Amino acid sequence: MSSRDLILARVRRAIADVPRDDTPYEQAFERGYLREHGDRSVARTVDLLAENLADYRALVHRCTAGELAATIARLLDGRGAASVVVPAGLDPHWLAATEVTRVPDRAADTPAELDRVDSVVTACAVAIAETGTIVLDGGPDQGRRRITLVPDHHICVVRVPGQVVSSVPQGLERVDPARPLTWISGPSATSDIELDRVEGVHGPRTLEVVLVSGE
């Protein structure tokens, strides 16, 4: 007998007490919890996103679509970045105001090569206000997962209010589980020393989120 059959047979014996007509999945539980917490205006939801991102030490900036290129240029400049990874499908206007060397997101590059790049600029798939979370789904304007991991400085652009939802349940509805997802809530951190949170371990130690309004 294969281990697969062995384990499945053990499982079936173990749950022999469960009746054949046990309540089906659809009726097995009450989803008595809330779809979102509180009743907020759209503007207030965006404010909450900004507050919660900042609470976990992300640097939050707000600007209009017209100011975005200048904002990104200023952030890269302030960081002293010499190079920036650019996802293949990033809106070229976003980097129109900076002279920093562009490094394309290429599958052939090694992680060590990526480690020499200073910054990365991406869009996101959705942002969750209640938890201060941005979700990346590897779309053309976000690139491979590793480009937002290895460089030490990540600038992530969130289009507000269109890309902002209130809650985790709403966020999950908006993304496709078939895509590789990365949920980011503040920069890399650890609670491993005396169960107290400190920021900055392996992921980007600086996370800057630009909330851009208007198209």
Place this chain on the structure above:
Amino acid sequence: MSGGTYLGMPAFPKAAHEAVHNETLRGNLRHATHTIRAKREKAVAEVSDWAELREAGKQIKDHTLRHLDRYLVQLEESVTAAGGTVHWAADADEANRIVTYLVKATGESEVVKVKSMATQEIGLNEALEAEGISAYETDLAELIVQLGKDRPSHILVPAIHRNRGEIRDIFAREMSEWGRPAPEGLTDTPAELADAARLHLREKFLRAKVGVSGANFMVAETGTMVVVESEGNGRMCLTLPETLISVVGIEKIVPTWQDLEVFLQTLPRSSTAERMNPYTSTWTGTTDSESADGPRTFHLVLLDNGRTDTLADEVGRQALRCIRCSACLNVCPVYERAGGHAYGSVYPGPIGAILSPQLRGTGSEIDASLPYASSLCGACYDVCPVAIDIPEVLVHLRERVVQGGAVTREGAKVVLKPAKGHAAERAAMRAARWAFSHPGVLRTGQRAASRTRRFHPRTLPGPGKAWSETRSLPAVPAEPFRDWWQRTQGGKDASK
């Protein structure tokens, strides 16, 4: 469970007795658990529907366990359809053999690891080492444990028993043995220690070809794996290597993608007291060669290792709802004083006290003593985000240890003999049963007890000594209740 480092552990009372005299350990644990307790309360109070989320989490997990065969098959299909390969491991040895084989097939001799309870449970690092493969732990606390040649003492923070000064010393002393040495003049500020770990591990991440992980959740419907973490070491191991091997207990399944909406709210708040942990990664098999995002090869090793035996126990199976948040450890007065090592298992604290004796059986001294490693205060049940009634299972397991009875071990029904160490307790219970079923004997005994009450000792002699050392014996009344009832006609004639 291979047991490895835990083989021959002394029973909990002995190990705990030694631990409570270690003042550094007690100080470290008190500081850490009290810090997180207050924060968890605040994080939980932020969501008004906590009770409903907890109930839904419980019900989703219960439903999944009741139909686990169906969901396992569904998961296997969806992972395979997404380009992954599924392996089944009945016990620790089989899981270790599978992983060793898979690593060897890549031609590599080192792997980077995301913190995983399942691989700790099966002793994977030791098994790989025996085959000439180095496994590097990359979670900060796991790194502290590995460098310090230590054992984990907490589910979430395996090095919780170490304070910042001890961590500094371990880094300064040991890092050079494993790779990049600790920076000169390293101090004990947490930020500097975290930075030292970043520098030490980066070279390992960048050259790694094989990653090994566990998973917090597996979604049957989509074949998606979920890893919840903080530092980014998880992301490194899950995305940079060419081959990814995930070893996951069969109880980690949830039926649908939507079900994650419950656990992604309750897990971070319960474990690190955060609204959301810094990084959560989800992946479904492998990506196509065009997007080429992450590992090109993905293996999922589904682990039984005592889980189906646990599932066979209708009371004990609720322990399989556990999402490994560690809230029960942080709130437990026994854990706070005894520390994690006394539990003799990678699963310490209240959840360990009900999980280890079920996964491993109650055959060893340590496992038979674990159901007693509790004051039954119930704080663990109150904080559990999937409402595991830990006191209920503890009492159930105590019964099993004392009385023996039918249990399932490695899939087969066996009848346990009553444990030897509880002969006095059983004799006392037998005597009580006999007395209660013979009213004349009970009456004579009660009257004798009342008349001699002036001479009763304050503590019990013989085998009862240890028991009465920590408890006050109840005072025997001057007159037995039944005599009083008869004399006063049930209290009506109070003048008598």
